[in-house]
Amino acid sequence: MKIVQIPLLRDNYGYLIVCDKTKNAAIIDPSEADPVLARIDQEQVPLQAILNTHHHRDHTGGNEGILAKHQAEVYGHKSDSGRIHGLSCGVDEGDEIQIGELKGAVLFIPGHTTGHVAYLFENNLFCGDTLFTAGCGRLFEGTPEQMQSSLKKLMTLPDNTKSLLRPRIHREQSALCHVSRAQKSQTGVALRARARLTHARHLHGAFDDRRGETNQPLSALGQQRNSGPRKGGECDNSSRPGFCFCRR
Ligand SMILES: [Zn+2]
Numbered sequence: 709m710k711i712v713q714i715p716l717l718r719d720n721y722g723y724l725i726v727c728d729k730t731k732n733a734a735i736i737d738p739s740e741a742d743p744v745l746a747r748i749d750q751e752q753v754p755l756q757a758i759l760n761t762h763h764h765r766d767h768t769g770g771n772e773g774i775l776a777k778h779q780a781e782v783y784g785h786k787s788d789s790g791r792i793h794g795l796s797c798g799v800d801e802g803d804e805i806q807i808g809e810l811k812g813a814v815l816f817i818p819g820h821t822t823g824h825v826a827y828l829f830e831n832n833l834f835c836g837d838t839l840f841t842a843g844c845g846r847l848f849e850g851t852p853e854q855m856q857s858s859l860k861k862l863m864t865l866p867d868n869t870k871s872l873l874r875p876r877i878h879r880e881q882s883a884l885c886h887v888s889r890a891q892k893s894q895t896g897v898a899l900r901a902r903a904r905l906t907h908a909r910h911l912h913g914a915f916d917d918r919r920g921e922t923n924q925p926l927s928a929l930g931q932q933r934n935s936g937p938r939k940g941g942e943c944d945n946s947s948r949p950g951f952c953f954c955r956r
Contacts, residue, residue, distance in 0.1 A: 709727060709830055709832070710728060711832060711872070712724040714735075714743055714747050715743065716739040716744070717766060720766055722737050722744055722770070725832075726751065727809055728810075729808060730809055731753045732753070732808030733748065733753040734755070737834070738768070738769070738770030738771065739765075739767065741773025741776075741777075744770055744774055745773070756780060756808070757781045757782070757783055757807060758783065759827050760783065760792050761784075761826060762823055762825070763788045764821070764837065764848075771793040775794050783796075783799055783827075784799070785823035786823075787822065791823070799814045799825060810830075814827060815861060817838050817859075818850045818855075819852075820836070820837045820845035820847065820849075820855070822850055824836060824837070824838055826862070831870055832869075833862070833870065834872050835871055838862070839871055839873060841873055
């Protein structure tokens with residue numbers, strides 16, 4: 709399978725996945741339409757589907773514009789039929805999606821929203837706003853218990869699973885601090901779970917940051933995290949403990 713990373717909005721990505729054999733394609737979480745349409749034209753692939761991990765606008769904002777140009781099915785959790793534009797294929801845990809001859813699995817991972825799903829194609833995990841560079845997404849609708857359960861589910865995936873994360877560098881740099889604090893907190897269950905996840909399982913994928921602040925695989929951040937929590941002050945990212953990226 710081919711994966712094309714498409715910069716969207718100010719600091720996001722959509723992912724175009726293409727079946728090697730048939731060239732059928734699907735776009736995952738299109739925040740906006742125009743860059744996606746341009747890339748589809750450039751790749752000259754037939755768009756078969758839009759895969760939304762959840763209903764937030766920065767994951768679905770491009771649905772309408774894309775559907776105006778392409779006849780594509782729209783996938784999302786079945787409970788989000790009223791919240792995802794054009795949703796035609798409501799899915800749930802265990803469902804299978806086929807793009808050309810490429811088969812993917814649906815994982816139901818509520819927490820960030822109540823209708824959040826992830827898509828797993830081969831060993832590539834598209835997990836929306838559930839997992840970021842160093843942590844989980846905010847709990848807009850779900851409970852900490854739901855998020856923890858969802859993170860545990862992701863931890864059961866094979867070791868060679870790569871998570872195609874959305875960058876949000878600034879947020880995640882702050883989140884690294886939160887992980888540190890949460891590790892000391894009785895209420896940071898989900899954060900501790902995500903810290904264990906990112907530390908122990910090394911679910912990562914390469915990305916570059918469009919503002920040029922970093923251009924390195926997530927594993928590099930993982931290595932920085934592995935140097936341990938920092939006590940405070942300005943971080944130089946070089947000394948142990950060098951966990952925190954916050955300027956405070
Ligand atoms: Zn979201």
